Amino acid sequence: xxxxxxxxxxxxxxxxxxxxxxFGKRLCxxxxxxxxxxxxxxxxxxxxxxxxxxxxxxxxxRKNEAALVEVVPDERERIWKR
Amino acid sequence: xxxxxxxxxxxNCGKTTLFNRLTGSSARVGxxxxxxxxxxxxxxxxxxxxxxxxxIYALSSFSPEEKVAFxxxxxxxxxxxINIVDATCMERSLYLTTQLLEMDIPVIVAVNFMDEAKxxxxxxxxxxxxxxxxxxxxxxxxxKDKNFDTLxxxxxxxxxxxxAPVRKYESYQKSALERYNxxxxxxxxxxxxxxxxxxxxxxxxxxxxxxxALPIFAVIMLFVFYIVFGSVGNILKxxxxxxxxVLSNGAENMLIKLGLKSTDFLYSLLLDGVFxxxxxxxxxxxxxxxxxxxxxxxxxxxxxxRAAFLTDxxxxxxxxxxxSVVPLLMGFGCSVPAIMSSRIIENPSQRRMTALLIxxxxxxxxxxxxxxLSSAVMGEKYWLAVAFxxxxxxxxxxxxGGTVKRTLLKGNNSTFLTELPDYRLPTLRNIAATLKEKxxxxxxxxxxxxxxxxxxxxxxxxxxxxxxxxxxxxPIFLPLGFGTAELSVSAISGFIAKEMVVSTLAxxxxxxxxxxxxxxxxxxxxxxxxxxxxxxxxxxxALIGEIKSAKLSFGVLIxxxxxxWLVSFIVYRTALIVI
Numbered sequence: 001x002x003x004x005x006x007x008x009x010x011x012x013x014x015x016x017x018x019x020x021x022x023f024g025k026r027l028c029x030x031x032x033x034x035x036x037x038x039x040x041x042x043x044x045x046x047x048x049x050x051x052x053x054x055x056x057x058x059x060x061x062r063k064n065e066a067a068l069v070e071v072v073p074d075e076r077e078r079i080w081k082r
Numbered sequence: 083x084x085x086x087x088x089x090x091x092x093x094n095c096g097k098t099t100l101f102n103r104l105t106g107s108s109a110r111v112g113x114x115x116x117x118x119x120x121x122x123x124x125x126x127x128x129x130x131x132x133x134x135x136x137x138i139y140a141l142s143s144f145s146p147e148e149k150v151a152f153x154x155x156x157x158x159x160x161x162x163x164i165n166i167v168d169a170t171c172m173e174r175s176l177y178l179t180t181q182l183l184e185m186d187i188p189v190i191v192a193v194n195f196m197d198e199a200k201x202x203x204x205x206x207x208x209x210x211x212x213x214x215x216x217x218x219x220x221x222x223x224x225x226k227d228k229n230f231d232t233l234x235x236x237x238x239x240x241x242x243x244x245x246a247p248v249r250k251y252e253s254y255q256k257s258a259l260e261r262y263n264x265x266x267x268x269x270x271x272x273x274x275x276x277x278x279x280x281x282x283x284x285x286x287x288x289x290x291x292x293x294x295a296l297p298i299f300a301v302i303m304l305f306v307f308y309i310v311f312g313s314v315g316n317i318l319k320x321x322x323x324x325x326x327x328v329l330s331n332g333a334e335n336m337l338i339k340l341g342l343k344s345t346d347f348l349y350s351l352l353l354d355g356v357f358x359x360x361x362x363x364x365x366x367x368x369x370x371x372x373x374x375x376x377x378x379x380x381x382x383x384x385x386x387x388r389a390a391f392l393t394d395x396x397x398x399x400x401x402x403x404x405x406s407v408v409p410l411l412m413g414f415g416c417s418v419p420a421i422m423s424s425r426i427i428e429n430p431s432q433r434r435m436t437a438l439l440i441x442x443x444x445x446x447x448x449x450x451x452x453x454x455l456s457s458a459v460m461g462e463k464y465w466l467a468v469a470f471x472x473x474x475x476x477x478x479x480x481x482x483g484g485t486v487k488r489t490l491l492k493g494n495n496s497t498f499l500t501e502l503p504d505y506r507l508p509t510l511r512n513i514a515a516t517l518k519e520k521x522x523x524x525x526x527x528x529x530x531x532x533x534x535x536x537x538x539x540x541x542x543x544x545x546x547x548x549x550x551x552x553x554x555x556x557p558i559f560l561p562l563g564f565g566t567a568e569l570s571v572s573a574i575s576g577f578i579a580k581e582m583v584v585s586t587l588a589x590x591x592x593x594x595x596x597x598x599x600x601x602x603x604x605x606x607x608x609x610x611x612x613x614x615x616x617x618x619x620x621x622x623x624a625l626i627g628e629i630k631s632a633k634l635s636f637g638v639l640i641x642x643x644x645x646x647w648l649v650s651f652i653v654y655r656t657a658l659i660v661i
Binding site for chain 2 (some may be wrong): 016017020022023024025026027028029030031033034035036042043044045046047048049051055056057058059060061062065
C-alpha cells in the first residue's frame with residue numbers, strides 16, 4: 001500500500017521511502033522514516049495535493065509524491081476501532 | 083574582533099521576527115515557510131553582528147535559498163549559532179539541532195512559540211532537555227519578549243558542544259531513522275504532547291473544505307479588490323485628491339505673488355511637472371497602502387500557504403506550481419520582491435517561469451494608471467475596466483505559462499512539499515513596519531525616479547523633441563488606437579516606472595486628464611499595453627538577476643514587447659466591435 005491510497009481521516013505506518021533521489025532524502029529529513037505514524041488530514045479540491053500529519057506537524061505532498069512512500073495500515077488503530 | 087551570531091532553524095520558526103527584534107530592523111516577515119530568501123545581517127546593541135538565514139530542515143540543500151543557509155553554516159563563519167526551534171513541533175525541529183551539534187561550532191537552542199505550545203497542552207522540560215543536549219536551552223517568545231540579553235549572553239558564553247555523532251549508514255533512510263530514533267528515545271521523553279491533539283483548526287475545516295475552498299479563495303480576492311477600488315479606496319483617493327489640489331492652488335498663488343507668469347518655464351515646470359505629474363502619482367499613496375495592508379494581512383495570517391495548497395492542481399496545468407501563488411499574489415503589490423520570492427520554488431524551470439510571469443500581474447504602480455484613465459473615460463463605472471485589467475493580467479500569465487508548457491517545458495518533475503503553518507494574528511508592529519516601509523519607498527520613488535523622469539519628459543516637451551520621438555513611435559501604436567505623440571511617449575515612459583505613465587500624461591495634457599483623448603476602446607488598449615509591457619526598469623533588473631541568462635532575458639523582453647502589442651491589438655479590435 002502506498003501513502004496516496006490512504007483515505008482522509010485514516011492512519012498508517014511508514015514502511016519505507018521508495019526513492020533515493022534528493023526528494024527521497026528530503027522526506028527522510030522530515031521524518032518519513034520506518035515506523036512513523038501518519039494521518040491523512042485533507043485533500044485539495046482537485047484531489048491533489050494531500051495534507052498529512054506526522055511527528056506533531058502538518059505537511060502537504062502531491063499524489064505522485066505520496067505514492068513514493070510505502071505504508072501499512074495502522075494495526076493499533078484497527079484493534080482499537082474493533 | 084566583532085562576534086557573529088547566526089540564526090538557524092526550520093522554515094517559519096520565527097528567525098526573522100527574532101532578527102528584527104534583536105537588530106531593530108524591519109525585514110519582511112510572513113506566516114508561510116520560505117519568506118527569507120537571502121542572508122542578512124544587523125547589529126545587536128551596535129556591537130554583536132546577527133546573521134539571519136533562510137530556513138532549513140536539515141544540513142542538506144535542495145533549493146537555492148537553502149544553499150545560502152547551508153553554505154554559511156558549513157563555512158563556520160559564525161562564532162555561535164542560535165538554533166531556533168518551534169515548540170509546537172519539537173520532534174522535527176530537533177533533527178536539525180542534532181546535526182548542528184555535530185558541526186563543531188558553539189550552539190544554543192532557543193525554543194520559540196512557548197506560549198502557543200502551552201495553549202495546546204504541550205509541556206517542555208527545558209532544563210532536562212538542556213542536560214540531554216549538553217547545551218544551553220532558552221525559552222523564547224520572539225514576538226513578546228522585551229529583553230534578549232540572556233539569549234545573546236548564553237550564545238556568546240557557549241563552548242563547542244560535546245555530542246556523540248549519530249551513527250551514519252550507507253543508506254540515507256537508515257541514517258535518518260537512526261537520528262529520529264535517538265530524538266524519540268533521548269529527548270522526546272522530556273516533551274509531553276497531549277495524545278488527542280486537534281491538529282486541524284476550525285478555520286481549516288472551512289478554508290480547506292472540498293466544496294467551499296475555491297469559492298472562499300475567490301471571495302477573499304474579490305473582497306481585497308472591493309476594498310481597494312470600491313468603498314474605502316474611493317474615500318481615500320478623494321481625500322488625497324483634495325489635499326493635493328489645496329497644495330497645488332497654494333503653490334500657484336505663491337508663484338503668482340512671486341511675479342511669475344503662466345507662460346514662464348519655472349511656473350510650468352512646477353505646476354505641470356511637479357504638481358501635475360508627480361503630485362498626481364502621490365495621490366495614490368493611500369490607496370496603494372491599503373492594498374499592501376490587505377496583502378500583508380493575508381501573508382501574516384497563514385492563508386498564503388493554504389492558497390498555494392488549493393491552487394496547485396490548477397496551476398500545474400500552466401507549468402507552475404501551487405507555490406507560484408505566493409510570488410504571483412505578491413506581484414499585485416510590487417514585482418521586484420515578488421520576482422525575488424520566486425526562489426521558494428525548488429524546481430529551476432518552474433522558478434524561472436513564475437518569475438517571468440510576475441510582470442503580467444497588475445502591480446500597485448499600474449493601479450494609478452488604470453484608475454485614472456478609466457475613471458476619466460468611464461466615470462463611475464471605472465471599476466469595470468480595472469477588474470478587466472486584473473483578469474487580463476492573470477489570463478495573460480496563465481496563457482503564457484500554458485503555451486510554454488506545451489512547447490518548451492515538457493514533463494513536470496516538481497514537488498509540492500510544504501507546510502501549512504498555524505493561523506496567527508498579525509502583529510501591529512509588523513503591519514506598521516510594512517506600511518512605513520512601503521510609504522517611504524513610494525515617496526522616495528516619487529521624489530527621485532519619477533521626478534527626474536518627469537523633468538526629462540518636460541524638457542523633451544519644451545525642446546520639441548517629444549513630438550519628434552512621438553512621431554517615430556506613433557506608427558507602432560496607431561493600430562492599437564493610441565497613435566498620438568503624447569500617448570506613445572506616455573506608454574513608453576512606463577519603462578522608467580509604471581507610475582510615470584500617469585505623470586507624463588498628466589503633464590502633457592495640462593492639469594486635468596480628460597476623457598477626450600480616448601475612446602473606451604483605445605483606453606482599454608492603452609491600459610492593456612501598460613499592464614503587460616514593458617516591465618519597469620527595476621523589475622527588469624530583478625528578472626535578469628533571477629533568471630541569470632542574458633540570452634533568455636533578451637528573448638523574454640522581446641516576448642513582452644510583441645505579446646503586449648498583440649494583446650492590445652486584440653483588445654482594441656474586439657472593443658471596437660463590441661462597444
